[in-house]
Every structure is written in C-alpha cells, then in structure tokens.
Amino acid sequence: MVALAKPRITLMVLVTAAGGMWLAPGSLPAEIVAIMLVTTCAVVASANSLNCWLERDVDQLMARTARRPLPSGRLRPNIAFWFGVVLGVTSIPLLTFFVNPMTGLLGAIALISYVAIYTPMKQRSPAALLVGSVPGALPPLMGWTAATGTIDAPGVALFAILFIWQLPHFIAISIYRREEYERAGMKVLPSVRGEQHAKVFILLYTGALIVSSVLPFVFRVAGPIYLTVACAVGVYYFAVNVRGLRKEVTGEVAKVWARKSFLASLVYLTALFAALMIDAIVL
Numbered sequence: 001m002v003a004l005a006k007p008r009i010t011l012m013v014l015v016t017a018a019g020g021m022w023l024a025p026g027s028l029p030a031e032i033v034a035i036m037l038v039t040t041c042a043v044v045a046s047a048n049s050l051n052c053w054l055e056r057d058v059d060q061l062m063a064r065t066a067r068r069p070l071p072s073g074r075l076r077p078n079i080a081f082w083f084g085v086v087l088g089v090t091s092i093p094l095l096t097f098f099v100n101p102m103t104g105l106l107g108a109i110a111l112i113s114y115v116a117i118y119t120p121m122k123q124r125s126p127a128a129l130l131v132g133s134v135p136g137a138l139p140p141l142m143g144w145t146a147a148t149g150t151i152d153a154p155g156v157a158l159f160a161i162l163f164i165w166q167l168p169h170f171i172a173i174s175i176y177r178r179e180e181y182e183r184a185g186m187k188v189l190p191s192v193r194g195e196q197h198a199k200v201f202i203l204l205y206t207g208a209l210i211v212s213s214v215l216p217f218v219f220r221v222a223g224p225i226y227l228t229v230a231c232a233v234g235v236y237y238f239a240v241n242v243r244g245l246r247k248e249v250t251g252e253v254a255k256v257w258a259r260k261s262f263l264a265s266l267v268y269l270t271a272l273f274a275a276l277m278i279d280a281i282v283l
Contacts, residue, residue, distance in 0.1 A: 006048040013044045013139045019273055020143020020158055023221045023280055028147055035098045036146045040139060042091035043107045047114040047135065049084030053077055054119050061184040064177065084115075102145045110135035110142075126189040129170055137163035157215035161272070164212050167205040168241065169265040171198050175258035195254060199244040202261065206241045210234035213272060222279045229275035233268045240264040 017040050021033065028036070052059070052070055056077055059065035069075035088111055096104025114135040121128035137159045144155030174181055174188035175198055181188045190198040213230040216222035241264075243249065244257050 006044075009048065010041055010044045014041055015273065016158075016162060017139040017143040017146075019276060020140035020145075020155065021147050022143075023154065023158070023216075023276065024144045024147035026147055032099060032146070035094065036103070036143070039091045039095045039099070040107065040142060042087045043095070043111050044139075046084045046088035046091060047111050049080050049087065050115045051119050053080045053084060054115070056080075058123075058184045058186075062177070062180040064180065099146050100149045102149055102151065103142050106138050106142045106145060110138045122187065123185050124187055126187050126192050128187070129167060129189070133163045133166040133170075136166050137161075154216065154219040154221045157212065157219055157221075160212045160215065161209065162269075164205055164209045165265065165269055168202040168209070169262065171202050171205070172258045172261040172265065174198070176255050176262060178255075195250070196245075199241075199249075199254075202244060203238070203241050206238050210238060216276065222276055223282065224279075225282060226272075226275040226279040229271055233271045237264050237268040 014037055018037065021028065021036065052068055055065075056068075056070035059068050060071040065071065070077055070080055092104055092108050092111065095107045113131060118128055118132035118135070121131055140158035140162060141151065141155045144158065145151060148155070171189055175190045175195060178188070178190050178195075182191050189201060210230075213234055214227065217224075217227040217230070241261055244254070244261065249257050
C-alpha cells in the first residue's frame, strides 16, 4: 500500500509544502501545520494511487514501473482504487475546514487535474507535461496559502519555479526512457517532435527557470545567499543542458547526456530549496 503513494514523490511534496509555509509571513499553530502536512500527504497519496490504478496495464510495459504493486500482481486493483478514493474524499474536506478554503481548493485542483486530465492525456499529447506540472507545482503555493489564506506574488513565484523545473526534468527522462514510453504508447516530446526539438526545449525551459528563480529575491522572501546560490546552480544546470545541443550527442550518447541532465535537475532543485531555507533562517 505504501508503494502506491510513491513515497519519494510524496516526500518531495511535503518538503516543498513545508517550504511554502516556512517562507510565508506570520506563523501557524503546530496542530494546523501538522494537519496541513498530513492532509497534503493524503492528497498526493490519493492522486498517486488512482494514477497507478488507471495505468496498471501501461505500467506492465515499462521496466521502471513493472514492479509496482498492481502490474506485478502484489495488490488487487479494486484495493488501490478505493484506497485512493477514500484518501481523496477525506483529505480535501479536512484541508478546507481545518486549514482554510483556499488551500483546500488548491488541493482539489491538484488531485483532479492529475488524475482526470494529466493521466489520460499522456497517451494523447506531449502537452500533458504542461498539465501534469500544475499539480506538481501547487504544494509550495498550498503551503503559502495555508499560512496566509491568500494567493500572493511570492507564493506564485514558488509555484512558477517548481512548474518550470518539471519541464526540462521530465523531458530529459523522456529522452533517456524514450523506447519504454513509445512501447507503452505515451506521447512524449522526443517521440512526437524529435530528439533535437526536445533538447532545444530543455534549454529554453532551463533559461526560463533561471529567470523565475530570481523572483523570491525580487519579492523579498529570500536574500543575497539565496540569490548567489540560485545564480550559481542555474549556470551549472544551463551548462549541462547546453552540451545536449552538440552534434555528436545522439543515440546512446544522448541517453547518457539526458541522464546527466536529469541528475543535474535534482541537484539544482535541492540546492535552490536548501538556499531558501538557509536564507530564511539567516534573515
């Protein structure tokens, strides 16, 4: 059952949601913070469980997902379905009434867009990535609204960073795992538009990410420590992705580069949020 919730994804969501609360002005009672984190965790677990239920047949066709509980036969599909439904219908009202209506609304948008729009859209268009990045970017904004009750510019900036970050991150995965996605019928950018086109978009999105990463400093929720780190890791991540445009980066070489780009994206995001937290403590 735990595997249905995709613990690593859930942990990242909790970290970014907690970061949004940490950076927001004011403070929340400990019990509200606990309810916010637990219910957000439940929303994510619900979305992931229903995603696993919907994609159980497709998951059998990809090596990285074939060991999940449903395609491997370790869990019956109806258990995963009701587990996801129960978590969803309980967590959203709890978020709404015990935290605030705005946070509950954002949680509902995240759950519905991920399960009802993004999941089926993946087999129809590479534009699904843009839709799927919305629920993935909402947790820090939910953390912000949990503390403030309103959607403010700094919270939107946190949303924008995480939204844009997901685009080059997942396109790199789709280059590295291209054959698997094609076998499963997933419409990913390198398959539909070509590998070179996908690499250009990785670089464009990386540039947009670097620009958006400056916004917390502009809106004064972060200081010079964060700005220095954001610029440094931004240059590093951009340099990694520039290498993908070289003529010799094709075939297996492109896969090696795509994996490096994927790992660089993880280094980038970790450093960025660590700098945000450190800067908030220092300030």
